[in-house]
Amino acid sequence: MRADARTNRARILDAAEAVFAEGGDAASTEEVASRAGVGIATVFRHFPTKPQLLEAVLVGRLERLRDQAAALVDGLEPGSAFFDFFATLVEDAAGKIAIATALSEAGGGAAPEATRASGELRAAVGKLLERAIEAGAVRADVELPEVYALLVGVSRAAVYTALDANVRDRMLAIVFDGLRA
Template identity: 45%
Template sequence: MEKAVLRADARRNRARVLAAAEEAFGADGLAVPLDEIARLAGVGAGTVYRHFPSKEALFQAVVLERIEQFAQEAQALQAAEDPGEAFFDYFQRVIRQASLNRAICEALAESTGLGFKADAGNDFRAALDALLERAQAVGAVRADIDGDDLRALIVGCLAVERYSPDSRHLVRVVVDGLRVTGN
């Protein structure tokens, strides 16, 4: 089935709704009312519903857009000169960025992240796994960690960052634990 092309004004409205929803969901998670998102976007509630049939659909669209960005960043790093440094920088950046957005934290925590139906979740997993494997191949990351372990560690680190921001050193402890001794 071919996707309908939106008119320019409809594309702008959709983009405004997504931006407002990202801000609102980032602060309040799913608790934010759709009317508030419409107000923030400067559109009517009907405009929101024309693009997104439910609050959950809008939430998923916002989260998937961010997860796609994470996946693209990880894919771009797969050719990095230093796979270990690229892996650790990326791991910490995902935690730092996601911890600032309640919606992303909630989505990543759901069934160890990305349990909803979307290619973006698979792309993120594959790109993260590839970064991990490259870093392990050069001896920078412990060999006894797999992609599922890594995603569980991300969720744990997000909880630390989100709910105990004064305990940022705990993420460094996790990162140190991923390193091969001597690196």
């Protein structure tokens, strides 16, 4: 692969992430191309169909989240590691439709890479949850599926209602209380 091809690919991915974060997947490919400073054909050469471009963005996001979660697993406090990850993710999701979509599109489509990445993130969150339960910071009868669902739901709420930070924190506090007591 030639050098300019590699940098263009990266530029396209960055632009696509920004564009889809703002406009959702309804945003046009042409918008992505112009934001990346390349022609449309270049976008389609790197990602032959729009779903494939969306998948690439999705996988990037999921892997970054997975790495964040994995890094926190080896951190010090299991309890705050779990809650911090939860809160950070929701905070990041505000204004970024794509993150919420990334979370929930978990293997819904027939995109193998996305399914894999989603599974890995889920596993990383599972580890975080497990440690938090062992440390007594989360109720023992809480399981991964409902935690994941809450993560998805609260993220989407943050995206779709123009939530100011205050309300968002109060909402998180309620959910966290439910996870603890």
